[in-house]
Amino acid sequence: MNSKMPHHLRYCLASHPDQNCNIYQLTRYPDSILNNLSIYIPVHLVSFLMNSRKQVKKNPKQALLSLFVGLSNSMAFTTIMIMFMRAACCYIKHEKPFQTIPWLIQFIGSFTLYFESQSRAHEITLYLVPRFLDMVINYIQRRGLKMKFKNGDMITFGIVIAILNYFYQNDKKCIRPTFLKAFDQFWGKN
Numbered sequence: 001m002n003s004k005m006p007h008h009l010r011y012c013l014a015s016h017p018d019q020n021c022n023i024y025q026l027t028r029y030p031d032s033i034l035n036n037l038s039i040y041i042p043v044h045l046v047s048f049l050m051n052s053r054k055q056v057k058k059n060p061k062q063a064l065l066s067l068f069v070g071l072s073n074s075m076a077f078t079t080i081m082i083m084f085m086r087a088a089c090c091y092i093k094h095e096k097p098f099q100t101i102p103w104l105i106q107f108i109g110s111f112t113l114y115f116e117s118q119s120r121a122h123e124i125t126l127y128l129v130p131r132f133l134d135m136v137i138n139y140i141q142r143r144g145l146k147m148k149f150k151n152g153d154m155i156t157f158g159i160v161i162a163i164l165n166y167f168y169q170n171d172k173k174c175i176r177p178t179f180l181k182a183f184d185q186f187w188g189k190n
Contacts, residue, residue: 021090025083032079040078044071051177070117077115084109122174126163130156 019027048067055063088105113121133156167174168183175183 021087025087025090028086029079029083032082033075036075036078036082040071040074044074073115073117074120077112080112080115081109084112119174119176122167123176126160129163130160133159 044067048063048070052063052067055066084105088109113124116124137152164175164183168180168187172180
């Protein structure tokens with residue numbers, strides 16, 4: 001393999017030996033959709049059945065359309081994000097580490113979150129905050145820096161609760177109604 005060839009002409013011998021990296025990403029797109037359907041159909045269907053009973057009785061076509069749009073948006077978010085992640089993995093294998101291309105691919109891929117509804121995007125972001133903090137700590141430790149946070153999990157939990165409380169006090173629309181009811185019962189209404 002000629003290392004001076006442009007990336008789009010090289011082949012990734014580790015995961016797809018007979019195909020160009022870009023073509024491989026496109027051929028995997030239907031598989032990603034099918035894999036994600038097994039996750040998102042139950043998620044959206046349960047949410048739909050729990051929260052949209054009144055809307056189904058009033059206007060079933062509109063309710064089913066909103067279910068389909070929500071499912072399609074979630075599928076687009078996850079599937080395109082996975083494609084960007086796979087592309088970044090191919091670039092990491094071929095390019096020198098710490099080049100900007102893999103990081104740029106993932107940064108662009110993060111904008112797929114706009115496919116999701118605003119409330120679900122906030123929920124995903126709040127879910128990822130503790131994962132991100134944990135990843136940063138693990139990365140620093142792998143690089144040889146000795147970092148020990150006494151009660152680090154409690155610090156992470158505190159950061160997440162602080163973010164939730166901020167939204168509870170300032171923008172309740174960002175919190176799902178079921179969580180908002182629990183917050184109202186736990187903290188009381190303002």
